[in-house]
Amino acid sequence: MNAAVCTRGELTVREVPAPRPGPGQILLDVARAGICGSDLHARVHADHLADMSATVGYTDAPRSEDEVVFGHEICGEVVEYGAGTHRRWSPGSLVVAMPMIRNGRTPYILGTSKHVTGAYAEQIVVQESFTFDVPNGMPAQHAVLTEPMAxxxxxxxxxxxxxxxxxxxxxxxxxxxxxxxxxxxxxxxxxxxxxxxxxxxxxxxxxxxxxxxxxxxxxxxxxxxxxxxxSTIPEFLNLGFDAMEKLRRIPRTPWWLAFRAMHGLRxxxxxxxxxxxxxxxxxxxxxxxxxxxxxxxxxxxxxxxxxxxxxxxxxxxxxxxxxSVGYDPGEFRDTLHMLADGTVDPSPLVTGTVGLHGVEAAFSALGDPERHAKILIDPRSDAVAP
Incomplete structure (x- = not known):
């Protein structure tokens, strides 16, 4: 399959081995992938990010010399199931997924891994338990925003x-x-x-x-x-003076209880x-x-x-x-449904879409905040400019 591969800060589109779903996993055809600001940073600061990740015990973050396929904002269509799955959706169903899979007891973060492929590709493997069907006929270009909105x-x-x-x-x-x-x-x-x-x-x-x-x-x-x-420390101190003067005018009043209550209310x-x-x-x-x-x-x-x-x-x-970082599965699911039912309209965020051969131009365009907010990747598109 084709994918946009980054190594030593260079982005190139080339053929890579197609992923296969393992136990508990699903293979998707990527419908849309979002370009995140963290991808822009990872392209040029991979070694620094890898060093920081290692301090919290995640050692799979790629270094500059590694080949990585970015993409952790994922929306795709179900193609094939791995062993031990519940096969919740029929082939062709549109789904979104949290960007994590697990092989055995080893977790990987999609798009920031040396060993698994992110969503800047024609296909991606996701974890069935972290996958959610897209409700209400919401289009892929909106559903893919579930991850950043979460x-x-x-x-x-x-x-x-x-x-x-x-x-x-x-x-x-x-x-x-x-x-x-x-x-x-x-x-x-x-x-x-x-x-x-x-x-x-x-x-x-x-x-x-x-x-x-x-x-x-x-x-x-x-x-x-x-x-x-x-607004100021003197105002805060005067509040205390005023409160104490009023409270202590009342004989035998347990005035300290008022401060206990105020401390709880903050x-x-x-x-x-x-x-x-x-x-x-x-x-x-x-x-x-x-x-x-x-x-x-x-x-x-x-x-x-x-x-x-x-x-x-x-x-x-x-x-x-x-x-604050990330989200939990419940927040991810709730965000998806807020987008689908119109509680949140994500459409103003999307300012461009490119195919895989347009990823390099999209990264450059995102450096100008007056031009773009969120650029999406459609692997089936021939667009080379956002």
Whole structure:
């Protein structure tokens, strides 16, 4: 079969051995594959990514001299089943799959593996237990966005944001746009988005951001129609003074119970939630310096370089910092159905489609945020330019 193979930073289309489904696996004809920003990074920073992966026990990440077929955003048609499968779908059924398979007890991440092929190919093997049928006649070009949108859904769920809290999304690339779409689906009433790119700001608005700002001309944290109740340390301290003066006027009142309750509530729905979706050095520290008191910061942007920040900024403001990656099978399934039933419209994200021979041009085009957000690969297409 044909596949787009990367080695030493070069992308070439050539014939590779066709994969065969093993126990518990399904062979798919790839209908669409999505190009992710992590693929762009892996092309030129493979050795660094391999070193980082090894620190968490994943040793199958390719190095620059290895041959790898990228592609972890997968939608395809069922062709053949391996042994021990339940054969849930008839041949030709359109499905999406999480990008993981297992041979014996050894797991592999599709698209970032030296030993298994990703979705930049005519065919791919996926795990039946991690495969889901596409409902409601949803087209492949939308179904394939399940994977990147699930990343956004996981970040939203991890934040535990409520509808009344204000969300700030810093960076409106594919991850930030997915977060915005999923915040809207969750019913969050106020979403502030910030990005340098006019095209990305436009997409942020189309996906549900209520306020969109250019950080060069406006501070996103000062752009909310519902500003935080506490903005400075003196305001916070004065709240304590005022509360104690009122509580201690009442004789024999167990005033400390009020503080226990307040500690449990942590100001409830007034706490801002900030999603860092840029992933460049210095961004976390910048957000810690600018975010309101008692914010929750969810780091969803993948910074691939060493970074530093000032813990005292987070400590002084009592900011919670969380890190988010991936999704679980339930989140993946729920995302698929939100796309299929129209709760989330992913169509603004898709800005181009190419065949395998257009992958090189697509990688170049994605370097310009004014031109493209998400480019898909259709292995049956002859298109060489997005």
């Amino acid at each position: 990343v956004g859904w996981h970040a939203v769920r991890k934040s535990r944001i409520t509808r009344k809290q204000t969300a700030y999304v810093i960076g409106c690339g594919p991850v930030g746009l997915a977060v915005i779409g999923m915040l809207k689906a969750a019913g969050v009433r106020t979403i502030i988005a910030s990005d340098l790119s006019p095209a990305r700001r436009d997409l942020a608005g189309r996906l549900g951001a209520d306020v969109v700002v250019d950080p060069r001309t406006a501070d996103p944290f000062e752009s909310s129609p519902h500003p935080p109740k506490l 100001l409830g729905d007034s706490r801002p939630v900030v999603f860092e979706c840029v992933g460049v050095p210095g961004m976390i520290d910048s957000i810690l310096g600018s975010a309101p008191l008692m914010s929750t910061v969810v780091v969803a942007g993948a910074c691939l370089e060493p970074d530093t920040f000032h813990p005292s900024r987070a400590i002084g403001k009592e900011i919670d910092v969380l890190f």
